[in-house]
Amino acid sequence: MKLAAIVSDWRRTESTLERLKAEKLGVILVQNGVYHAVLKEGGQVSPVLGKEGAEYYVVKEDLETRGFAEADVDGKVKTITYGDLVDLIMNDYEKNAWL
């Protein structure tokens, strides 16, 4: 199964992500979930970015609303628009989970 996990909160959701099993996993950061792409704690990136083999995306509009720019985003995360998010849901992943 190709699964997209849409992470909408700064809460630590890595334990949920860790339990998700998928042939292909995409993690899409929206709303306050975008903080996982730009903030570090104790010099470490968010554990949410630690799922091996996952593809990471962050919605640019939600980043900019919170005062961040594309240049602030961790290198493993791709910046996308809401239109790209729709393409991911409709074309690239069969199921999705909003966390």
Add this chain to the structure above:
Amino acid sequence: MAELTIGVFSSLVGSTTLASAVKIAEAAMEKGHKVNFWTSGNATALAKKGQKKFQDYNFLQDKILELIEKGMEFTICEACAQARGMLKEDSHEQMKRAAMDWYLAKGFGSDRMLHIGGE
């Protein structure tokens, strides 16, 4: 063209979750997809008439009415609305009211379903 059903089971009017769900609906329609939008719980307040725009506060009603005009189906949970004292005459007539069966039927009939759960 594919079909997407979005269900929001949380969030008061003004929340960013509802705003994101509406942005996704709009983006999907711009790409030519058919969108069905369902709200339960407190999110049913989106349908209430007489809401006022405030600065720095998500005001979604105009956008939803615009999307309905363009073909989006928007339905609120009738029981959730009734439980909150929001009667049919309190809702915009373009915003339908139905039982949960509507959401399930739309979900099963769609290519994709985006279920945004409760808080």
